[in-house]
Amino acid sequence: MAAPTRTDGTIPARAGVGFKLAHTEALLAAPDRVGFVEIHAENYMGAGGPPHHALSKVREVLPVSLHGVGLSIGGEAPLDGDHLARLAAVAARYEPGLVSEHLAWSTHAGAYFNDLLPLPYTEATLARVADHVDAVQAALGRTILLENPSSYVAFAASTMSETDFIRAVAARTGCGLLLDINNVFVSATNLGLSAEDYLAAFPVEAVGEVHLAGHLEEVDARGEPLLIDTHDRPIANPVWSLYLALLRRLGRPTPTLIEWDTDVPAFETLAREAETAERLMREVDANANGHADANGRADAA
Known part of the structure; x- marks a missing residue:
């Protein structure tokens, strides 16, 4: 029996959702509701089983x-x-349109930590990260996207800003960038910085994908706001506003993922979030090309 014909693997400039096993039938019944699905590579490094069958x-x-x-x-x-x-084996098996990883560390002395931990932004770190990105791209035979982290502390040892560091990695390695808007808002709030200034300094010309997600709002021991990047709830209004600002700066629709990894709701909820992202992309694109809506503007969710 001939193998099923796959759709083209190119990621369209639309909104996608993280693939969840429970959403398989909904996706198969109405695939046009989203532009793509994203998977965590580590969940598919086994040889088989229900996740591979569904995917x-x-x-x-x-x-x-x-x-x-x-x-x-x-x-x-x-x-x-x-x-x-x-x-590399997962990439060969599913022929993804994009491959991405985090600007973070999660291993030390043979131990694996269940978190994505931040880095000091120094010349030594830059050289190491660039070497690692080069090694990944050589192994995969393709460029990857590198994602900005969510941060809860800043290193006194850092000698450059996060945006300058990310720009330098992209320049040295030729990699693209994955811009996580929720991470920008979380980090800016936790570190007392401006999310708008961060986006203004970010090298958007290298952005190949955008992530949107929800976060938990808490307070720290001093009573200051503390945001946790939880991916377990709807996207907050300030994150939608930052996304709208990013789209206007990008000047082009860009693949956008709705991330929701725990307390995952019905597919319909994710599809509606994806539809909101696509509406904003269409409105900004129309305005940029001289086809403004009746109000002459695009409004955030």
């Missing part, structure tokens, strides 16, 4: 973006060759 069917009708969370690109140790080989 194989969805891959026939939708392109896939592959998002890694375990390479520890910012770690001090060399990259784990076995992990990198498994990542």
Whole structure:
């Protein structure tokens, strides 16, 4: 029997959702409701099982973006060759339109931590991260996107801003960037910085994908706001506003993922968030090309 014909793997300039096993039938019934699905590579490094079976069917009708969370690109140790080989195998199996990883570290001295930990932004860190990105791109035979982190502390040792560091990595390696808007808002709030200034300084010309997600609002021991990047609730209005500002600066529709990783709701909820992102993309694109709406503007959600 011939293998099923897959849809083209190119990620369209639309909104996508993270693939969840429970949403398989909804996606197969109405694949046009989203532009693509994104998977965490580490969830598909086994040989088979229900997740692969379901994803194989969805891959026939939708392109896939592959998002890694375990390479520890910012770690001090060399990259784990076995992990990198498994990542390459997943990429070969599903032919993703985009591959991305985090600007973070999660391993040390053979131990694996269940978190994506921040880096000091120094020349030494820059050289190490650039070497690791080069190694990943060589192993995969393609460029990757590097994602900005969510931060809760800043390093006194840093000698450059996060945006300057990210710009330098992209310039040295030729990698693209994944701009997580929720991470920008979380980090800016936690560190007492301006999210708007961060976006103004970000090298948007290298952005190949955008992430949107929800966060938990808490307070720290001093009574100051503390935001946690939880991916377990709807996207907050300030994040939608930042996304709208980004679209206006980008001047082009850009693949945008709705991230929702815990307390996952029905597919309909994710699809509606994706539809909001697509509406904003269409409105900004129309305004940029001289086809403003009746109000002459695009409004955030």
